Amino acid sequence: MANAFKLTNLTKTFSEFQLGPLNLELEPGTVLGYIGPNGSGKTTTMHCMVGLVRSDGGEVEIFGRPNDLNKPAWKLDIGYVGDTHVFYENWSGGKNLKFLSEFYPDWSDKIVSALARRFNLDMHKKAKALSTGNRVKLALIAALAHSPKLLLLDEPTAGLDPVVRAEVLDVLFEVLETGERAIFYSTHILSDISRLADDLAFLENGKMTLRTPKDDLTDKWRRISFRLAQSNLKLEAVVSRKHEDAEHQVISSDHEVTLKQLGAIGAENVQENRMTIDEIAVQILKGHKDVANTQS
Amino acid sequence: MWRILKAEFRYNAKILVPSYFIMTFMSMIGIFLGLEHGSFSTVAWIVYYFAFSILAYKIQKEKRERLYTGLPVTLAKIGVTRLLLLLLVYSSLTLLWIFPYFMEYSIFHDRQLWSLIAGNFLILSSLMFAIILHDLKFCSGKNYRVIFLFSVACYFALLILIVIVKGLLAEQPGQQIAAPILNWPILTIVCFIPIPVSIYLSIMFFTKRTSFLGKETC
Numbered sequence: 230m231a232n233a234f235k236l237t238n239l240t241k242t243f244s245e246f247q248l249g250p251l252n253l254e255l256e257p258g259t260v261l262g263y264i265g266p267n268g269s270g271k272t273t274t275m276h277c278m279v280g281l282v283r284s285d286g287g288e289v290e291i292f293g294r295p296n297d298l299n300k301p302a303w304k305l306d307i308g309y310v311g312d313t314h315v316f317y318e319n320w321s322g323g324k325n326l327k328f329l330s331e332f333y334p335d336w337s338d339k340i341v342s343a344l345a346r347r348f349n350l351d352m353h354k355k356a357k358a359l360s361t362g363n364r365v366k367l368a369l370i371a372a373l374a375h376s377p378k379l380l381l382l383d384e385p386t387a388g389l390d391p392v393v394r395a396e397v398l399d400v401l402f403e404v405l406e407t408g409e410r411a412i413f414y415s416t417h418i419l420s421d422i423s424r425l426a427d428d429l430a431f432l433e434n435g436k437m438t439l440r441t442p443k444d445d446l447t448d449k450w451r452r453i454s455f456r457l458a459q460s461n462l463k464l465e466a467v468v469s470r471k472h473e474d475a476e477h478q479v480i481s482s483d484h485e486v487t488l489k490q491l492g493a494i495g496a497e498n499v500q501e502n503r504m505t506i507d508e509i510a511v512q513i514l515k516g517h518k519d520v521a522n523t524q525s
Numbered sequence: 526m527w528r529i530l531k532a533e534f535r536y537n538a539k540i541l542v543p544s545y546f547i548m549t550f551m552s553m554i555g556i557f558l559g560l561e562h563g564s565f566s567t568v569a570w571i572v573y574y575f576a577f578s579i580l581a582y583k584i585q586k587e588k589r590e591r592l593y594t595g596l597p598v599t600l601a602k603i604g605v606t607r608l609l610l611l612l613l614v615y616s617s618l619t620l621l622w623i624f625p626y627f628m629e630y631s632i633f634h635d636r637q638l639w640s641l642i643a644g645n646f647l648i649l650s651s652l653m654f655a656i657i658l659h660d661l662k663f664c665s666g667k668n669y670r671v672i673f674l675f676s677v678a679c680y681f682a683l684l685i686l687i688v689i690v691k692g693l694l695a696e697q698p699g700q701q702i703a704a705p706i707l708n709w710p711i712l713t714i715v716c717f718i719p720i721p722v723s724i725y726l727s728i729m730f731f732t733k734r735t736s737f738l739g740k741e742t743c
Contacts, residue, residue: 276738281594283735299732304597313738315592317536331528332596 231293233257233379233411234278239287241273248273248435250287255411255428257292257378262422262443263415264510265432271415272312274432275383278413279309291379305333308372309381314364316356322367323352326374333375344370347400362393369401380405382414386421394421423506431513439513443506450509451484455496464490468512480504480512526602526609529593533610537580541614544576548618552625566641569622570648576618577611577652585659588739604731607656608724615649639709643716647684650716653723660730663737669730680719687712 233255240249248270255261265271276282278289280298289296291303316325322345330336345352348366359367365385372380385401386394402425405412414422419429423443430440458475466483477496481487484501491499504512534541551572555565584590593603654677661670 279595281591281737298594298600301597301599304595309595313588313591315588315595315739317532317592318587319539320536328528328532329596332598 230257232290233259233292234413235288235290236274236278237288237290239274239277239289240285241277241282242285243273246270246273246435248277251435251437253430253437253440255379255413257411258409259428260405260412260414260422260426262419262426262429263413263432264417264419264422264429264514265415266417266514269417269432270435271417271432272383273435275309275311275381275413275415278381279304279307279311281311305335305375306378307381308375308377308379309383310365310368310372310385311383312387314368316364316367318357319355321353321355322350322359322363322370325356325367326352326371329371330374336375338374340374340376341370344373344400344404347404348397360393362389362397365389365397369397373404376410378410380410380412380414382412384416385414386416386418419507419510420505429510431510433514446509447503447506449481449483449485450504450512451481451487451501452478452504452508453481453484453487453491453499453501454478455491455499457491457494457496459494462494469515526598526606529596529598529603529606530609530613533606534613537583540576540579540583544572544618545621548572548621552622555622556625556629565622565626566644569619570644573615573618573648576614580614581655585739590737591739594737600732601728604728607731608653608727611652611656612649615652619645636709639713643709643713646713646716646720650719650723653720653727657723657727657730660727660734663734664730665735673726684715687715 235254236251238250238252251274263271273282277284278296280296292306294303296303326341350363350366369385386397389397398421405425416422426443428440429443431438455477456475457477460472464479464487466481466486467479468482469480471478551568555568657673661673
């Protein structure tokens with residue numbers, strides 16, 4: 230079966246930024262979190278994938294079909310919620326969805342009604358009168374109503390206050406957990422996607438620094454503290470280290486390797502603590518080169 | 526394609542209906558006041574200007590091209606739809622003042638008829654040029670824009686030159702207009718030529734755009 234999407238040497242250059250060459254693929258039914266700071270190229274990747282921006286080079290395939298804008302059948306397989314939510318502003322949410330429904334043979338009004346109820350969204354309100362949170366909800370309904378096999382979500386909760394964000398994410402995850410669709414979710418807030426993601430891909434300055442199963446990160450990464458008189462240590466898999474006299478604290482991307490080495494050199498009072506996925510992400514984005522080396 | 530067109534007409538009814546109403550009203554006033562041929566069409570063209578300016582502003586502001594590019598519709602169809610919207614709105618507005626105009630001025634000189642047609646072709650071409658210029662902002666290679674603007678400038682300079690020469694010749698009694706391009710039917714054809722060219726260029730440049738985000742990125 231074809232990948233949900235496959236990016237091969239994708240590049241896009243702006244005056245002061247270059248994305249790629251990017252190679253990334255996603256299997257059907259898998260959830261991939263696309264993590265990177267603002268300006269790292271997440272949105273540009275999404276724009277290139279959905280055809281809103283033409284890439285300078287490389288290929289994008291959606292379920293085995295190139296994302297050719299003159300053969301747009303591939304768009305039936307995707308649902309996209311972007312950084313901007315474009316509607317007919319003077320039409321109600323319901324009327325906007327009615328317009329969109331005419332283009333998708335698999336459009337389901339039942340899904341629309343169920344989601345609108347679940348999101349508590351007034352479908353009679355004009356799009357221009359909707360709050361940012363409600364616009365996101367409307368965009369999510371539009372993206373989900375035709376049951377796409379691949380969902381592309383580009384920081385859908387950006388700009389929302391914490392309460393609305395939590396509300397949107399709760400409903401979204403509840404809906405997404407039940408489906409068999411592939412999801413590509415870009416965010417700079419890892420906790421948004423950590424609940425759902427199978428894999429995580431990290432992007433920085435337009436380059437992908439790491440792609441790894443989420444469980445590998447939470448299983449392997451540890452904050453380890455120990456006592457050792459020696460200060461000039463060379464420890465394997467350690468991405469960050471600080472010490473005060475004989476008290477050391479390190480962050481290891483593979484605690485088994487590090488602990489084994491600490492045991493061999495006679496470290497005392499060794500304690501290890503699990504790290505949250507957000508803490509791990511910060512370390513990866515801060516020192517991606519070390520991490521990329523230690524992960525391999 | 527038709528679904529987008531239908532949606533645009535429904536959505537823009539609040540702009541179009543008043544424009545149609547104003548155009549009809551202006552026509553009536555024009556007839557009532559017995560406006561000259563030239564004044565009559567000038568008033569109509571002012572209505573075109575406002576109607577299309579508001580329409581273009583709204584489409585731009587609401588990033589409609591971005592909305593359409595997200596739909597499972599080919600780029601070429603979206604390009605054609607934009608032109609059809611322009612042509613249909615233009616034609617319907619024109620019919621509203623052309624009929625009263627013909628009824629009022631039932632006796633027509635050939636020259637008036639040809640100048641009327643030529644004038645409409647020119648306005649339509651200008652609107653298409655504006656669409657092409659907009660698309661060129663999103664095409665890689667800034668030279669396209671310069672070449673296009675230069676070509677348009679040359680074309681209008683040629684037309685102005687022809688009109689000036691015609692005017693000068695007309696002031697000399699008994700002077701025959703020898704050059705075929707100075708005859709109104711030929712001049713009307715010259716005014717028509719940019720329309721098919723613009724249609725082709727508009728669709729071509731739209732499909733070659735590097736961005737449909739609604740903001741300049743290249």
